[in-house]
Structures are given as structure tokens and as C-alpha cells.
Amino acid sequence: MSWPAGYGKRVLPEVDSTLDEAARIAGDLTGPEWILALRQTKGRARRGRDWKDPRGNFAATLVFRPDGAADQVALRSFVASLALYDACVAVTGRRDGLALKWPNDVLLNGGKLAGILLESTGQGSGVTYLSIGIGVNLMETPMKEWLEPGAVWPVSLLSETGIQVSAEEFLEALAQAYARYEAQFVTYGFEPIRTAWLSRAAKLGEVITARTATSDTEGTFETVDARGNLVLNTAKGRVTIPAADVYF
Incomplete structure (x- = not known):
């Protein structure tokens, strides 16, 4: 190498x-x-x-x-x-x-x-x-x-x-x-x-929780968009999250 x-x-x-x-x-x-x-x-x-x-x-x-x-x-x-x-x-x-x-x-x-x-x-x-x-x-x-x-x-x-x-x-x-x-x-x-x-992502298509300092958002992990944001499908619709900690 x-x-x-x-x-x-x-x-x-x-x-x-x-x-x-x-x-x-x-x-x-x-x-x-x-x-x-x-x-x-x-x-x-x-x-x-x-x-x-x-x-x-x-x-x-x-x-x-x-x-x-x-x-x-x-x-x-x-x-x-x-x-x-x-x-x-x-x-x-x-x-x-x-x-x-x-x-x-x-x-x-x-x-x-x-x-x-x-x-x-x-x-x-x-x-x-x-x-x-x-x-x-x-x-x-x-x-x-x-x-x-x-x-x-x-x-x-x-x-x-x-x-x-x-x-x-x-x-x-x-x-x-x-x-x-x-x-x-x-x-x-x-x-x-x-x-x-x-193609290597953990929990793609599964329900996860994205936690920020002020809120938790639960939804199905749909994708990562062209800006690197996390995209979740939630009970309130599609949500784009630029920064958070993810929990399974």
C-alpha cells in the first residue's frame, strides 16, 4: 500500500x-x-x-x-x-x-x-x-x-x-x-x-429520531439531499434537517 x-x-x-x-x-x-x-x-x-x-x-x-x-x-x-x-x-x-x-x-x-x-x-x-x-x-x-x-x-x-x-x-x-x-x-x-x-447508509427506509438542542423529530429515513441534509417522512409530512444527532 x-x-x-x-x-x-x-x-x-x-x-x-x-x-x-x-x-x-x-x-x-x-x-x-x-x-x-x-x-x-x-x-x-x-x-x-x-x-x-x-x-x-x-x-x-x-x-x-x-x-x-x-x-x-x-x-x-x-x-x-x-x-x-x-x-x-x-x-x-x-x-x-x-x-x-x-x-x-x-x-x-x-x-x-x-x-x-x-x-x-x-x-x-x-x-x-x-x-x-x-x-x-x-x-x-x-x-x-x-x-x-x-x-x-x-x-x-x-x-x-x-x-x-x-x-x-x-x-x-x-x-x-x-x-x-x-x-x-x-x-x-x-x-x-x-x-x-x-448505498452504505444505516437504517435507510426505517424509522429513526433526529434530535437537536430544542426538539426531536421521528420519521422514516428517506434520503440525504443534494446539500447533505437528512430527509425524513414524518406524520406531519416531509422534513429536511441540516444538523442533528440521530438515534435508532
């Missing part, structure tokens, strides 16, 4: 957060850069939540200067999700049990294997730098007390497949997969990415 052309790589024995490191180095970069931490001491997840990072797991960030408006740049979460799916297939040789959970999680046998967090800097509608933070439970799962109420129970690649993969090995597979999907996204736009994502 070779490293994709045009992408930099740095492996750090320890760092507070790969997202924080990305913010520190972004201004000096001349191209996209992967940052892998063998140990992360202050990781974080969506909505400012802490991300606990047991040893042996995967914590990395890809930082680069994207083209396009902020809403289009944000669609990279789907690019990253597909890359994560393919990386898991590459290192295990299997796709059984893998699924993508809107907006940014990878499931294995119904449990949460990996998550994605996007952070960006810029002014107005433009984005100067985009950081895609990725965490994968390769070896261990976070303890129950670390989880938010109602969250999908975490699993690890090792516990579900019996396969042991190092963070460096996983990064090689992920970087290759991401480069392929990024090239597709830049060349052909979001539609082929959206189609591929939906």
Missing part, C-alpha cells in the same frame, strides 16, 4: 489534539497534510464534547485549503465517511456489518466504530482551512460513563473482527481511500458521493 501523491504526513508520539495541531500548522502548509497522534490527551467530539482516546486507537486529522463555498466544503464529511468505510474493508478484508450513520459516524455490527468532526476557519462564506478530525476504535472502546445518554454503544475493530491493526497501518489505508474520493468529489461534485454514501 503506497502513500497518495500530494499529501503530507506527520506522526506525533503525543499531542493534545490533532485538530488543535492542525490549527497551529495550517498557516504554514503548502498542501494537504495528515496528522496522526499515537496518543491524544485532549481530544474532542461534536458539540464540544470530550473524546476519550484509549491507547492503540486511531486519532488523526487531515488539514488542507479547500475550494468552494462553506456549504460545499462541509460535504467533505461524506467524503471522509466513505474513505473510512473503504479503509475498514481494506484492513479487514470484509464489509459485513459496516454501515454509515448520518451525519458522520461509521458503525460495525450496530455499534459505533468511528466518528468524524469537521472544523474550519475563514471569513464570510469562504473557508481558508478545513480540518477533518477522525477517531477510530481500533483496539479499545470508551468506557460507558464517557458516553452521552442514548448514544450508540461503541465497538472496536479488534472486538468485532479479531483483527489487530496499528494506527499507522490504518492511516495508510485511509489516506489512499480519501485521496480517491476527494478526486471524485472535486471532479464530479457531490452526487456520486451522495449515491455511494446512501
